[in-house]
Amino acid sequence: MDLNIIKLIFKFGKFLALTPSSIEPATLSCFEKCYIFLTFSIYTVGVIVTLISRKIFYDQLTIIRLFLRLLLDIDLYFFNCYIALAPMLTKKRQWFKLFKYLPKIDASHLIFLVNVVFSFYVWLTKLNWNFFKLYLLEYFQMYSQFFYLVLGCIILQMLLSRYRHQTLLLRQQIQVGRIRLPSEFPRVLRKVQFNILMLKEVADIFCDIFGWVILFIIFFTTLKYLGYLDNVVKGENSHVPTDIGLRISISISQNATLVLFSIGILSFVLLCDEILKEFEAILELSYKVNVSLTEGLTGRESDEIQNFIDVVSHNHPQFTAARFFNIDRTTIFSILNSLTTFLLIIIQFNLNI
Structure with a gap:
């Protein structure tokens, strides 16, 4: 993984206003700002038109299904508002710093697009051309989330490889040091120390940019699962055709x-946990x-090791979802626990109807 992949993603993302136009420190031009706000305005109008078009379907939903559906729409809308405005207008400097520091430290999209094409075919068969009016924008919203999910995983993989490189450098110094203390040891130690400082700053910048992103994505996926579980519990869906x-x-x-x-979420969480x-x-x-290398060292050299x-x-x-919770292996259990709790609530609610 290198910055060439990121640059390729940015070239594609800038046309949909998903990412800054580049990872260079240049300020946004007047044209770029107008393009962002134009895209945002068109997107907002599209959401309003879509919601109005769906009213006839929403009127047929149960209270739980309507509640979940509205939360899903809100999550998708605010996610796209965030990625359209925050990273490109207020966090462009963080984007630049993120990719500035990484170089100093020594097929997913295709699968999603295939699924989108298949979904288009399926829903066009059921809803004809009304599908585009009702759900085309939603698929763009979902792609925006998946786009950032993949981008986040790529950056985390780059970050992990650089932490592993520091581990390798230290192991080499310990192995060599047991035979003889290499003259380059202080230089290597200072290099690793500098890299650790840079990696910590990169991790903080990453959380600043992707904290809200992963929170919205986890919320979206959880709501999707809850809607699916509600259908399973009820054992019926008025919108599903009779054709097998x-x-x-x-x-x-x-x-x-x-x-x-x-x-995607599992990969994101496990990569964060692997870095930790x-x-x-x-x-x-x-x-x-x-312990291994302090024998025979001068006081100054011992102080350097202690400072290191x-x-x-x-x-x-530390990786957090907008500072609401830490992202590590326990996040997976927390999501499953939340799904189980809401599943019990859905079952109880349906039993009382």
Whole structure:
């Protein structure tokens, strides 16, 4: 993974106002600002028209289904508002710093688009051309979320590879140091120390940009699952056709979307957790450096090692979803716990009707 992939994604994303026009530090031109606000205005009008067109369908929904559907629409709208305005107008500097620091430290889209094409075919069969009026914008909104999910995973993979490189450097120093203390050891130690500081800043910038993004995506996917579970519990859906083949196609289309987002979130969370584990390995190796290589060192060299340990221990990366909760392996359990709780509520509500 290198910055060439990111640059390619940015070239595509700028046309849909999903990303800044580049990762260079240039300020936004008047044309770029007008393009962003024009895209945002068209998008807002499109959402209003879509909601009005769906009113006849919303009137047929149960209270729970209507509540979940409205929350889903709100989540998608505010997500696209955020990515259209915040990262490009107020966080462009963070984007630049994010990709400025990464180089100093030594097929998913295709699957989603195939699913979109298949979904278009299925829903066009059921709704004819009304599908475009009712759901075309929603598929763009979902693609925006998936776009950022993939981009986030790519950046996390780059970050993880750089943390692993620091681990490798420390292991090499420990192995060599047991035979003889290399003259380059202080230089390597300072290099790793500098890299740890830069990586911590990169992690903080990443959270600043992607914190709200992952929060909206987790909320969206959870709502999708709740809507699916509500259909399963009720065992009926007035909008599903009687044709068996079409019903199977619709089910595959809906489930494929859930699976893709679930895999994306799982990858995002596990990459964050893997980075945290890699940092713990670096911290453990730092203490081993102190134990293995301090014999025969001067007081100044011992102080350098102790300072190195202090810097590492005080620059622990932390990933959060807009500071609402930390992102690590426990996030998966929390999501499953929330789904289970709401499933019980849905079952109880349906039993009382």
